[in-house]
Amino acid sequence: MNIYIEKIMKINNQVWSVLKINGTQNARTIFTSYTENLMLGCEHKEDASIVYFENKDIDKVNMMLNNYEPINTWEWSEVEEENWIQKCKDFFKPVVVDDKVEIIPYWEESSMSCSIKINPALAFGTGHHETTYMMVQAMLDLDLNKKSVFDIGTGSGILSILAKKLGAQDIFAIDYDDLTYNNFYENLELNDVGNGIEFKIQDCDNINNFNYDFIFANINLNVLLDLIPKINTSGNVLVLSGILSIDKEIILKALGNKKVKKIYKRNEWLCLVIEL
CATH class of the missing domain: 3.30.70.980 (YebC, transcriptional regulation domain)
Known part of the structure; x- marks a missing residue:
């Protein structure tokens, strides 16, 4: 099963x-x-x-x-x-991505050098979904050391935590749902990270600064379509997921002349890495 x-x-x-x-x-x-x-x-x-x-x-x-x-x-x-x-304890099992990163509930012991612990009883994103899994894959293929990161729709904070563990120094995370606030900071504590990570409850409509080395957005298609035209920076990298395979042409059309460097696919879902 x-x-x-x-x-x-x-x-x-x-x-x-x-x-x-x-x-x-x-x-x-x-x-x-x-x-x-x-x-x-x-x-x-x-x-x-x-x-x-x-x-x-x-x-x-x-x-x-x-x-x-x-x-x-x-x-x-x-x-x-x-x-x-x-049921949460029964179903939530460790997630291992490319034998490099494990995402585990707080009651499990770490078995890998790069381990992310979360409290799934309150989590908004546990790593099990294909989109989160591919975002982690993409991050592992990028050099985040001493770079700045913008994590849009952070949820439980998995991507921000991983960015910190991969050497990112300046991380800004947002989510529109105020119920994520306590869970985000709890997960930072579980992973002994926090310095260099800022979190705000903020809607994507209110973003006016995209000057980060890496922009991560694992959100639904309609929000992505509204977000893409606002990103007018250059020299940085945009990583998108929350995209079904059947919507590939829609997202590519929205990206226009932006260069798609790599596409990850897992079951019916896609993750795109774009050079700006």
């Missing part, structure tokens, strides 16, 4: 609505990408996907399901907080 939990549920509630959808892996991946701004958590299995929502969003999700033909069977249930926390 291939299970990942990417955006772990926000545990400020006690009961969540649980949606089980059936269909091809491709159809389920696409649908969950459409619900990214609503869902609290997601588990992908071989034959079904389990997606978690707040109760108030059920009607919105049902409307989306009714308008998405590739998914024709689904069912709703509920899960309580204590059951979810136990």
